[in-house]
Amino acid sequence: MDKGDPSRAGEELVAVFEGAEPGEPHTAREIADELGWERSTADETLQELAESGVLETKLVGDRERVWWLPPPTDHSRADVSAEPTERSREYQDLVASEQQYRAVFEEAFDAILIADDEARYVEVNPAACELFGLPREELLGRTIAEFAADGYDFEEAWQEFQISEADRGLFPLFRADGEQRIVEFAATPNILPGRHLSVIRDITERREATEELEQQRKRTRQYQKTLTADTVIQLEIEVDDAVFDRLSEHLDCKCEFEGLVTASNGRLLQYVTVVGASSEDVLDVMADRSEVYHYRVVFESDSSTLLEFAAKRSPAQTLVEAGASCRSIRSERGVTTIVAELGADLDLQRLINQFTAEYPDATVVAKRRLDRPIVTTRQYRETLVDSLTDRQIEALRAAYLAGYFEWPRSSQAERIASSMDIATSTWLRHLRLAEDKLVRWFFEELEV
Structure with a gap:
């Protein structure tokens, strides 16, 4: 039998001695038989009680040891109802220490x-x-x-x-x-x-997460390098895409890729505009796709639906992992075409082999080498300024100077609008339009 709670075990053992004649010795075997314990459990508990001063012990012969409960002195009898003796306090401290150790160990x-x-x-x-x-x-x-x-x-x-x-x-x-x-x-x-x-x-999961994070960073660096390369190789590929093909074929609609974002869990969120199908029909199709982790409708109008989804695997993900960027994905009547770009320094044949190994029915329809025009800082600024109205520039400048973009904000929208003597809703509308043009320029690389 395991001794379990040390305080209870000690109390059971002391009770055996208290039921005998004062000072009567007992062996560990006798205690084990009396309480139904293992011999090792009895030895361990007796030793703890002896070390704390509750019991006394001595060696009898070469190997046999006995323990006994010392008879109370006259002084101890007189103080039986007074404060606990030093010996009992030591035993209580020992039990508390053992309980604390056991709790830490077990939990x-x-x-x-x-x-x-x-x-x-x-x-x-x-x-x-x-x-x-x-x-x-x-x-x-x-x-x-x-x-x-x-x-x-x-x-x-x-x-x-x-x-x-x-x-x-x-x-x-x-x-x-x-x-x-x-x-x-x-x-x-x-x-x-x-x-x-x-x-x-x-640390298996932590190590795998660290390695995956490093791979993500490596892919992101290569992806950004491709986006900013002066010379790129452009591939046009026809491929079976479980999501795009199913949507365009089943709903008799057109699907247009808008872009992708890497989530913190490593999944790629893809954004696609579905033209010619209701959001309800789009959601019904997505609910039937077992290869999709996540999906939602971001925006809908009378003629189109902007869909966000993350798939277990997709052609776009395979291309990004290989260091390429997806310029466009279009799907109509169940036929999907991807236009991908990769830096001229990447191994083109290796990318094609990697892609066709995962999608053996894919076909490279065209391959082009493109030299991108170099845009100077002055050209960039002039084009950007030309795309913004005076009101939008002033709203953007006021937000910047008043600390609206800082965290926490130095000024709220209401205060800035009041200073400019315009309605808050009007100021926010100008600001949002300006932000949209800036972000659109950055991510879509508008031509000069």
């Missing part, structure tokens, strides 16, 4: 394991059982070597660890079901004689 999110000198686990917490994929009774007695990769030199690693002060690092751990997890560990030898502590944290 910790990280795996905590204690091994003996043979590297076999003698104590593990629930988080360790979850990480290793085994119940406690099956994890106890095992070594880390049983969860390591083939070729791992456990004997050498264990010997080096035992003579060290501490060890930490990363380790590929293979769970009982064969799944590999990447863990970081911190280990300390001899926290007690013959007891060695390991604290392990599963």
Whole structure:
């Protein structure tokens, strides 16, 4: 039997001594038989009570040890109703400390394991059982070597660890079901004689997220490089696109790609204008697509619907991951055509091979080399100013100078409009139109 709550176990054991003659000795075996405990549990609890001063003990013969409850002195009898004795306070402190340790051990999110000198686990917490994929009774007695990769030199690693002060690092751990997890560990030898502590944290998802984030940054850098390249290779590709094809064919409509955005979870949000179909029909089609993670109607009018969606895989995503940019995607009567651009320094054949490997029915219809015109700063400014009205420029300048774009805002819209002696709604309309033209210029690269 496990002793469970240490305070309760101690009380049960002391009750055995209190039921006997004062000073009568007992062996650990007698206590174990009396309470139905394992011998090791009785030994451990008796030792704790002796160390706290509740019991006294001595060795009898070569190996046998006995424990007894010392009889109360006259002084202790006189103070039986007074404050707790120093001995009882020490015992209570010991029980509280044990309870605190056990709570931390059991409730910790990280795996905590204690091994003996043979590297076999003698104590593990629930988080360790979850990480290793085994119940406690099956994890106890095992070594880390049983969860390591083939070729791992456990004997050498264990010997080096035992003579060290501490060890930490990363380790590929293979769970009982064969799944590999990447863990970081911190280990300390001899926290007690013959007891060695390991604290392990599963960082598999964090590591994968970090690697994916780095890949996203790499793709973004290449994507931006393509957008600003003076010379690009333009490809026109006919490809089966599960979303575009289905919409245009099933609804007998036209689909026009507007752009894409990378969400924080790595998914690509695509925006497409559907012309000639109601928003209700568009949503019905999207609800039937198992390859779509997310979709919503952003805007709708009598003739068109702006749709936002994220798919598990798509031709646009494959092109972006290869470093290209999607200039346009058009779909009509179930036929989808993509115009993609990539920098002249990219490996064109590698991109085509990568794309056709995922979409074997895709056909490269045309390939062109384009030299983009160089726009000077002066030309850029003049073209931008020409596209804005005087009212829009003044609204934009007032917002900038008054700190409207700062965080937190230095001025609110109402205060700026009042200073300009115009209605707030009028000022906001001019500002929104100016912002729209600026953003449209930036993302659509309006021609000079």
